Amino acid sequence: MSKKNVKIFVEGQGELALFTQILEQRYKVVLEAEETENKQHFSAEINTEDYSIELAVYNKELKSGGIDSTKIESLMKHIKNLEKIGYNCFVFIDADTPQHRPAGGAAARKEYMKGLLEKYELKNTGFFIVPDNEKDGNLEDVMQHCIAERGKPFFSCLSSYTDCIKNLEKENFPKEVEGQDLDKKKYEWYVYMMLGHREGGKKSASPNRKYISDDIWDLDGLNDSPLVNYLDREVFYFLDKKT
Template identity: 25%
Template sequence: MSSIQLFVEGVTDQKFLQDVIAEWYGIDLSIGSIGKPGEIISVDGKDAFDSPEKMKKLSPIFQQLAIQGIPTVVIFDADTFSTNQAKLTLHSQKLRFAYFLFPDNQRDGEIETLLEEIICPDNQIVFDCWKAFEDCLSGHKTSSTPSGSFTTPANKTKIYAYIETLVGETDSEKEKIKDRNRDYRNKLHWNLDPAHPSLKPLREFLDPFFSTK
């Protein structure tokens, strides 16, 4: 049995945290899902604590972890920080877990917000060009959508595009774009320096669970 159990929304979070923890602490955690063993468990979406069906599965797991004295951590997207902070505070009191909300446990956002802030500085041009693309879209109207405006692609799409600009064109290289195959320890793509201002809150949150292990 692991000395810690992390619960996250999905594969992006799993791979990012697996790489971060390996980079910072030299600890390799396994990836799993509800019903499948692992130390970083995907609950398959942000509605885990709102879904009676999922809670039927999750509550016994949290209770057993508490009985065994295994530290339990939930790391979700903040989205609207004040709303999800209140929700997780309530659930954490009942299920006895610590929690962190991406990007920094203080503001609205998501894991993609954090990822955009920790790209390798040499690649900033990718997001500068993306900003120009978004500005261009917002400045035009269309009869093709109900709103009469183009929809700005989601931040998740932006991160996919960022990685796609950095990998090769073969099928095997394109596989590296997928969430489960990303290498956040690649210094040509990402800056995982724990002193990075955007990463300090996460490092300070994780330290008590890993720094002495």
């Protein structure tokens, strides 16, 4: 069997951490993360005789995630070169909502991605629209199914708190979270507070550093989800699943 070379591109550090943990728990594959000076992760990989797998945010070189038209076009050009040397590539992108750009909403974003694959004549590249390839949403819609039992009461409190803030009148809105996505912020707070922001007397450099932890997440909640089924069928079909 020829060696499988797979590169997976995701929007940000949250997705990177989630996929790293899925690989470890579901397929018993442990990736080595590349760590920046401030303890943040923008890529992780493993290279064996039988396969190589790399996870990376869209713009690994600039150490940034997120999505915009420029980043996606640049990524497609990069993938074109990877295909030429035998890589299979996969892009995981949030559906977001119709208000987002480029081409927000699951249906529009799916057509947008199909158009990019055709434009760059990519034959060995696939994509998945997060959360489930059908509905509008993002990573947070996936993570809500992974809250560990011990964290559910606190997460419920956070949900009520952020919902309350979102309903405030503009003049009453707190400046600390003005302009931020509170649904996304809720998960950052969950991680930050559940794990504790201090270790050994030193303040943690980034709340994303331990975005995934067995202690606060239960990835069994993703079993038979569209995301995991896609990974099993299209991406990691050559790996043995954990039994």
